Amino acid sequence: MEELNWWEKERKRSLVNEMKYMIPEILLLRGLREENPRLWNVSFPFHFGLYLMLGTFVLLFIGAGSMILGVPVAPGKSLIPSFLYYLTILVGFIGLTLGTVGSAALLHRRFRDPELKNYSGFADYLNLFLFLIFFAISLLAWLFHDHAFDGARAYVYSLLTFGGSPEGRAIERSFLGLLTIGLASLLVAYIPLTHMSHMFMKYFIYHSVRWEDDPNLKGSKIEAAILRNLRFKPTWSASHIGADGQKTWAEIATSGPPVKK
Amino acid sequence: MLKPSDISKPSKRLGHLEPGQLFPLPPPYEDFNQVTISDWPAGKAAHIETSLDDTVAIGIPKPLNKEEEEKYLHAFLSGLQKLFEKKNNWAFLQPLLLSLEHCAKCQTCSEACPVYEMSGRQEIYRPTFRSDVVRRIYQKYVKPFGKISAKLTGDIDLKWPTIARLAELAYRCTLCRRCASVCPVGVDNALITHEVRKLFSQEMGIAPKEIHDKGSVQQLRVGSTTGMNPNAAKDSIEFIQEEMEEITGYKMEIPWDKQGAEVLLLHNAGEVLSWPENVGAFAIIFQAAGISWTLSSEEMGYDVVNYGLWYDDVQMARVAVKHAQIAKRLKVKKIIIGECGHAHKALTVIADRVLAGDLNIPRESAFVLLDEIVRSGKLKLDPSKNDFPITLHDPCNIVRAMGIVEPQRRILRKIAPKFREMSPHGVENYCCGGGSGFAIMSSFNFAEWRTLISSRKKFLQILDAFKDEPLEVPKYVCAPCSNCKGSIRDILEYYQAKKRSHIYYGGLVELIVNAMADMKKPMIKFDEG
Numbered sequence: 001m002e003e004l005n006w007w008e009k010e011r012k013r014s015l016v017n018e019m020k021y022m023i024p025e026i027l028l029l030r031g032l033r034e035e036n037p038r039l040w041n042v043s044f045p046f047h048f049g050l051y052l053m054l055g056t057f058v059l060l061f062i063g064a065g066s067m068i069l070g071v072p073v074a075p076g077k078s079l080i081p082s083f084l085y086y087l088t089i090l091v092g093f094i095g096l097t098l099g100t101v102g103s104a105a106l107l108h109r110r111f112r113d114p115e116l117k118n119y120s121g122f123a124d125y126l127n128l129f130l131f132l133i134f135f136a137i138s139l140l141a142w143l144f145h146d147h148a149f150d151g152a153r154a155y156v157y158s159l160l161t162f163g164g165s166p167e168g169r170a171i172e173r174s175f176l177g178l179l180t181i182g183l184a185s186l187l188v189a190y191i192p193l194t195h196m197s198h199m200f201m202k203y204f205i206y207h208s209v210r211w212e213d214d215p216n217l218k219g220s221k222i223e224a225a226i227l228r229n230l231r232f233k234p235t236w237s238a239s240h241i242g243a244d245g246q247k248t249w250a251e252i253a254t255s256g257p258p259v260k261k
Numbered sequence: 262m263l264k265p266s267d268i269s270k271p272s273k274r275l276g277h278l279e280p281g282q283l284f285p286l287p288p289p290y291e292d293f294n295q296v297t298i299s300d301w302p303a304g305k306a307a308h309i310e311t312s313l314d315d316t317v318a319i320g321i322p323k324p325l326n327k328e329e330e331e332k333y334l335h336a337f338l339s340g341l342q343k344l345f346e347k348k349n350n351w352a353f354l355q356p357l358l359l360s361l362e363h364c365a366k367c368q369t370c371s372e373a374c375p376v377y378e379m380s381g382r383q384e385i386y387r388p389t390f391r392s393d394v395v396r397r398i399y400q401k402y403v404k405p406f407g408k409i410s411a412k413l414t415g416d417i418d419l420k421w422p423t424i425a426r427l428a429e430l431a432y433r434c435t436l437c438r439r440c441a442s443v444c445p446v447g448v449d450n451a452l453i454t455h456e457v458r459k460l461f462s463q464e465m466g467i468a469p470k471e472i473h474d475k476g477s478v479q480q481l482r483v484g485s486t487t488g489m490n491p492n493a494a495k496d497s498i499e500f501i502q503e504e505m506e507e508i509t510g511y512k513m514e515i516p517w518d519k520q521g522a523e524v525l526l527l528h529n530a531g532e533v534l535s536w537p538e539n540v541g542a543f544a545i546i547f548q549a550a551g552i553s554w555t556l557s558s559e560e561m562g563y564d565v566v567n568y569g570l571w572y573d574d575v576q577m578a579r580v581a582v583k584h585a586q587i588a589k590r591l592k593v594k595k596i597i598i599g600e601c602g603h604a605h606k607a608l609t610v611i612a613d614r615v616l617a618g619d620l621n622i623p624r625e626s627a628f629v630l631l632d633e634i635v636r637s638g639k640l641k642l643d644p645s646k647n648d649f650p651i652t653l654h655d656p657c658n659i660v661r662a663m664g665i666v667e668p669q670r671r672i673l674r675k676i677a678p679k680f681r682e683m684s685p686h687g688v689e690n691y692c693c694g695g696g697s698g699f700a701i702m703s704s705f706n707f708a709e710w711r712t713l714i715s716s717r718k719k720f721l722q723i724l725d726a727f728k729d730e731p732l733e734v735p736k737y738v739c740a741p742c743s744n745c746k747g748s749i750r751d752i753l754e755y756y757q758a759k760k761r762s763h764i765y766y767g768g769l770v771e772l773i774v775n776a777m778a779d780m781k782k783p784m785i786k787f788d789e790g
Contacts, residue, residue, distance in 0.1 A: 001609065001663050004633050005595070007623050031445040036369040043367070118264040119366045119393055121415035198363040198446045205363060205447035209356040213664075216613045218621060226617045232348040234575075237339065238466035240478065241575050253578035253615065256481045 007215065022203060027051060042109055046102025047199060049135065052095025057156075059088040060149065064156040067166050073153065088149050096142060099135035103128055127196050134183040141176035151177050263384040265393040268426050269418035275385055275426060276314040282381035284717060287724060289732070289761050298713060301705050310425040314385060316710040318432035318702060319469050321425055330421045333465070337424045338402055340464025344456055345403055352574060352614050357456050360448045361396050364389070370440035370450055375691050375718035376433060386714075388440040388450040391430050394423070395453050428467055431457040435696035435715055436571065437657040442688065458572040468572050472698040476568040477576040481583070484560030485530040486568065486701075494563040497533045498540060498556065505541035508774070510781035515544050518591065519555035524630070525593040526554050527565035527584065527608075529601035529743035536746060539600060542770035542784060546631065549777065550639040555591060562587040565598055566743075567607035571697045581612035585620040595623040597630055600768045602656030602742035603696075610662055626659065628741070628769070632668035635675055635773065643778040644676050649735050649787075651677045651772070652726035654719070654749065655690035656742035664688070669741060669769060676776040677739075683722045691718045693740065695748030711748065712755045720752045723764060732762050735787040741769040763787070 003009050024030045029047055033040040063073040063084055073081045073088075107128040110116045146152060151173065157166050173181075191197060198205075216222040230250040234243045240257040268275065280295045298315040309320040324330040343349040344357065370388045371377050377386045384390055397417035401407040417423065434454045441449035461467040480486045485494065498515055505513045516522065526547070532539045547554050557563060561583045569577025588596050598605050609624045616622075634640060653673060659665050666687045673680045683690070693700070694716025702708070727736045738753075740746045749766045758764040765787055775784040 001626065002629060002665050002667055004625070004629050005623070006625070006629075025445075029445060031443065032367065032369060035372065035443045035445070036367060039367055039369070114262050115368045115371070116366060118262060119368070119389055119415075121413060123413040124366065126413070195363050195365065198365050201359070201363050202446045205359045209359055209449050209452070210441065210447045212356075213610075216617070216621060218618075222614075223617050223621070226614060229351040230615075230617070232351060234343075234349045236343060236349060236463040236575070237336065238463050240466065240473075241463055249578070252575060253582050256579065257478055257576075 007217065011215075022206070025206075026199070026202065039109070042102060042105035044102070045098040046106050046131070049095050049097070049099025049102050050131075050199070052091050053099060053135075053138075056088060056092040056095050056149070059084060059091060060153050060156045061160075063088060063153045064160050067153070067157055068160060072166075085148065088153070089147070092149050092152075093142065096135055096139040099131065100139050103132040103135055107132055123194060127191075127194050130183070130187060130190070134180070134187055137176055137183060138180045141174065141180045145174040145177055152180075155181060263390070265390055265397060265415070266417050268394050268430075269420050269423045271422060272312065274312060274314060276383050278315055278380065278383065282383075283713060284379045284381060284721075286717075286721065286756075290724075290756055293756060296713065298706055298709055306705065310429065312422055313426045313429040314383075314433070316707050317705040318429055318707050319467060320704055321428055321467055324421060333421065333424060334419060336465045337460070338419075340460040341398065341403060343464060344460055345399075350456075350459075350574075352611075353452065353456060356449060356452055360392075360450070360453055361399055363446050364392065364396065364448045365446055366393075367445065370444055370448075373439045373443040375437075375439070375694070376435065376715050379717040380714050385430065386433055388434070391427070391434065391457070392448075392450045392453045394427055394430075395457060398423075427457060428461050431461070432469060432698075432702070433715075435657075435692045435694060435699055437692035437696050438661055439657075439689075439691070442661060455571070459574060462573040463575060469698065469702050469704065471702045471704070472568040472572060473576075476566075476698075476701070477573065477580060480561060480564060480566065480568070481576075481579055484562075485564035486566050487530045487534055487564065489530055489533070489563070491558045491560055491563070494530065494533060495558050497537070498563075501533070501537045501541045502544070504537065505545055508541070508780055508782045508784060509545055513541075513544060514548060516555045517558050519553075521592050522555040523553040523594045524555070524597045525562075525588050525591055525595070526556055526597045526599060526627075527604070528556075528563065528599040529566050529604060530564035531566070531743045531747070532599065532601075533563070536743070536768065538771055538784060539768045542768070542774040543599060543627070545774050545777070545780075546634060546640065546770060550634040550637070552630075552634070554597075555593065557587050557591060559587050559590075565601055565604040565608065567604055568698060570603050570607040570611060577607060577611060578615045581608055581615055582620065584608060585612070585616050585622055588622045589619060593622070595625050597625055597627050599627050600741040600743060600746075600770065602658040602745060605656075605665075606658035606662045626663070626665050626668070628659070628665055628668040628672075631770065631773065632671050635672050640773070641778040642676055642773075642776045644678050644776055646778075646783065647677045647772055647776050647785075648679060649737055650679045650681065650727055650730050651737045651739055652681055652683050652723065653686070654683065654693060654723075654738055654740040654742075654745055655686055656740075656745050657690065657692050657696055659742070660690055661688050672769065672773065673739065676772060681726055683726045691722055693719050693742075693745040693748040694752070695744045700744040700747040700751075708751065712751055716748050716752045719749065720756060720758070723749075723752075723758075724762070727762065727764065735763045735765060737772070737785070738764060738766040739769055739772060740766055 029044050066073055073085050075082055075085055110120050154166050231248050233245055233248055235245050236243050242258045278297045280297045285294050310323055311317055374388050380386050397415045400414050401411040431454050436451045438451040476486045483490050502513050502515050567580040694711055699711045723738055740749045753759055771784050
């Protein structure tokens with residue numbers, strides 16, 4: 001709209017520019033770092049830890065798939081399985097540590113800071129508490145039982161093979177390991193029901209709220225949608241609207257407010 | 262510290278400002294630092310709802326009995342349901358739902374809100390306070406199993422004080438959307454506020470009289486929110502024409518109702534009454550640049566304001582349709598919107614989701630055409646005529662909502678050697694404090710609330726932009742928007758800034774004409790203010 005006769009100009013779109021904005025925004029919480037650095041200090045470890053845990057799950061799936069294909073994921077083997085083995089440990093360890101520290105710090109901040117506390121309901125604490133328990137238990141499971149995530153990979157293997165176990169490894173799960181599996185399943189089922197999904201939803205909110213500016217050009221899909229919507233029959237009750245449930249938006253918008261008698 | 266659920270609690274006033282609580286002003290304005298909002302005379306507000314804070318925007322009559330209270334509550338819940346129905350709210354339903362469902366309650370928005378900051382961080386003015394009240398009511402009364410889940414997500418009691426205060430609270434936010442621009446998630450608190458205003462207006466017929474009865478209703482009835490009918494508008498502009506002939510020294514032609522002109526210029530009629538030089542300056546520039554243009558003398562064709570933008574989708578659509586119909590009848594190629602920020606947003610951005618078919622006539626900001634004219638060399642310009650300190654106020658609706666940032670700056674860089682930016686500016690600007698109708702609302706002591714709180718940040722920005730200039734040097738705040746000009750006029754008067762710091766204000770076109778080399782008289786005269 002800064003250009004003369006903007007409606008005649010070609011609209012420039014760049015997926016690259018969009019990615020250049022959204023990737024740091026989602027991964028590094030750039031907006032929060034700039035506008036609210038005090039909260040970023042605790043929010044970033046939590047979110048990044050969560051992303052790394054998602055990355056760990058992806059690596060475990062790849063590892064389990066590799067084992068199904070007969071290529072064991074272990075140190076000292078060929079380059080790629082060895083790399084996968086060490087990368088899973090690195091990403092998983094950092095993810096669990098950051099997640100534990102971040103969720104504990106966020107929970108603490110939400111309890112202590114009146115700015116956050118007064119706007120938090122039980123569910124806000126519960127969400128963070130579930131994450132903290134998951135991260136902490138998983139970290140303990142890693143520390144005491146599963147340094148190399150072999151047990152976790154074997155679990156994914158069993159999922160993919162409907163109960164099978166990797167060659168030479170009996171299914172034997174520790175209490176902490178079982179708890180980790182239970183908590184992870186709970187989180188996967190529960191989180192989409194809460195506002196914690198904002199970390200992924202922000203991609204859509206940015207597009208639908210902040211950036212939505214596609215013009216309504218003649219003959220466009222937007223114009224067709226508007227013409228459809230103008231046929232809705234509103235039921236707003238204030239007298240100046242003049243809605244009776246029969247008149248359409250188009251009829252109401254092209255008439256003046258009813259004259260008061 | 263107040264919590265959102267406290268909105269339901271009985272008390273005389275939920276928020277109150279003590280002297281010294283407002284954000285401090287620098288020298289030579291420290292004497293205003295102990296000033297607070299004055300109380301209204303006893304008895305004046307006895308029959309209206311005043312339990313939110315120290316001012317009143319709407320003045321809802323108190324219910325006379327329990328039955329009337331129940332009626333209000335029933336109507337509120339009915340309107341609330343309608344906000345979430347596609348047939349009633351197809352334009353804003355999706356962003357409203359996203360904004361209500363995904364707030365992370367991080368309070369990043371609070372730091373961006375000038376009303377919250379300048380009020381000395383009054384909890385009721387925090388952007389999330391209002392939104393969280395709405396969110397809790399929505400979760401409890403609209404979502405399935407809400408009364409059970411409210412115990413987990415945050416409960417709220419829905420009583421008369423809740424809705425009466427919420428209605429008033431919707432008019433303590435200028436809808437500047439600065440909060441939305443910094444939200445890490447993309448939540449739009451101003452949109453939530455806007456939807457609350459809609460609920461009260463469209464379902465319950467509750468809105469400030471300045472923007473409804475004397476605003477959009479009057480505009481649709483007589484042709485202008487100023488009350489001017491077509492004859493009065495023509496007479497006023499003929500008078501302006503004579504004034505401009507004195508400045509230019511040549512015969513001015515202001516074309517009326519010219520069929521087939523390239524451009525239909527729509528002014529805010531407030532300019533005609535309060536800042537006639539703005540209307541005249543446009544005419545001088547367009548004539549000198551050889552633009553094929555016209556004004557319309559049809560009802561509403563001489564007043565581009567659209568107050569519905571702030572509180573009522575139906576009124577907004579009605580006014581936008583009228584403007585488009587006038588342009589269609591005149592067979593113009595495009596509508597140019599003069600120096601009026603909210604009209605920019607209403608007629609370009611929001612009406613873009615209403616106007617279809619042959620009513621979808623292209624609409625453009627005057628800044629873009631003016632930039633083109635100045636760059637084309639059609640005007641002989643002498644920037645030394647504007648050799649005084651100038652700063653630019655960015656109207657929120659033009660920069661943040663539409664992304665029009667550079668054209669007005671290119672003009673100023675060309676015609677104003679002492680132009681300097683405010684900090685921050687562009688899409689990060691601060692509202693003048695008069696946004697969303699506040700500039701024209703003055704019932705009870707609301708104008709005082711605006712000047713002391715919502716316009717305070719702008720005043721600080723203006724002082725900061727000129728801080729290196731001697732107090733006695735005349736300075737100019739370029740405010741290319743009628744409502745912004747009104748607010749800035751009021752703050753400069755209230756704080757005696759003309760007397761103390763020699764700060765004046767005006768529009769953009771006045772500066773362009775003032776820089777035109779062949780004018781007989783200057784357009785801007787500081788001694789006359």
